Amino acid sequence: MGKNKKKSKAKFITNMPNVSICTPTFNRRPFFKGLIKCIQAQDYPHDKIEWIIIDDGSDKIEDIFQDEKTKSMLTQIKVRYFYVKEKMDLGKKRNMMHEKCCFKHDEDIVVYMDDDDYYPPERVSHSVKKLTQDKNVLCGGSSELFLWFNVLNKMYKFGPYGPNHATAGTFAFKRKLLKDTCYEDDAVLAEEKHFLKNYTVPFVQFDPFKTILVVSHEQNTFDKKKLLNAQNKFVKESSIEVKQFIQDKELKLFYESEINELLKDYAPGDVKNKPKVLKEISRREEERKEQTKVMQSQQDNKPSGIYVSDNSDPNNVKHKELNMRECKEYMTAKTNECIMLKRELNRLKAENDALKPK
Known part of the structure; x- marks a missing residue:
């Protein structure tokens, strides 16, 4: 009986899909100390993981991955770093990440881990478990997520927005999905809708506590504090504490305070270095204002x-x-x-x- 259990477990481990963790980055050097530790802490077999990093920043971070300490932390994980001199839009960068993956079997899994957020140790294993429980499901993510403002020491819950909705930073999907969809190369924000084919892709929701803790910081592409000022039924202050997400003391200290000090003197990460993104944010804000005016006018004339x-x-x-x-x-x-x-x-x-x- 014991032998059968061991055989069954061994067979399960052998049949576990390979996983490509994908990280697009642009001038986010200070965050990689935390992210590398998050990758190291993943409880999925490291010999079944590769990590793809696409970097188009002016502050090239290749030296981080050549460092012996980093290599020793990620000894079994295949780290594949690519530097691109040409500045790329986010959609094109995500498409390139998919191309650079070595694991290309239909049932292999792609897991996104963005550079500036915290990911729990179960990020990969939980994604694999949820995606493999249903053969019809192609993609998963968390429509409900928690956003932590470390300077304010406040936690906010966002969502859930819908059963087929999630933000890209929470995505994981079967490789076969890429046969039927991709990102728009020129997308710089909100790239998810096109990739999920207007939210029609067979989808599974992940547990937010096993997926991501979004960290608000002064170099966010979009100032997340703006989300708190709006009357938004999907945003609520939460009593959840950071320690319920981050148990590791070093990582907790890093995301609580250390990252703020590192960002103070890190000019390359200033959002002004992303003019196209800022322009798109401004365009969307004006579009929302116009839509609000139209809706108000329609309401007034009823x-x-x-x-x-x-x-x-x-x-x-x-x-x-x-x-x-x-x-x-x-x-x-x-x-x-x-x-x-x-x-x-x-x-x-x-x-x-x-x-x-x-």
């Missing part, structure tokens, strides 16, 4: 179901249905009229009291 009478001509009383904007204005006017009349009533009462004999 019929309210409330009618008012025009008694200016007693012989020809007219009734008019107000639209929503007119209704608000009418109610505001009537409220102000009531306030004014109440004040006048109080004044007259006071005047009357003053005239009473004492």
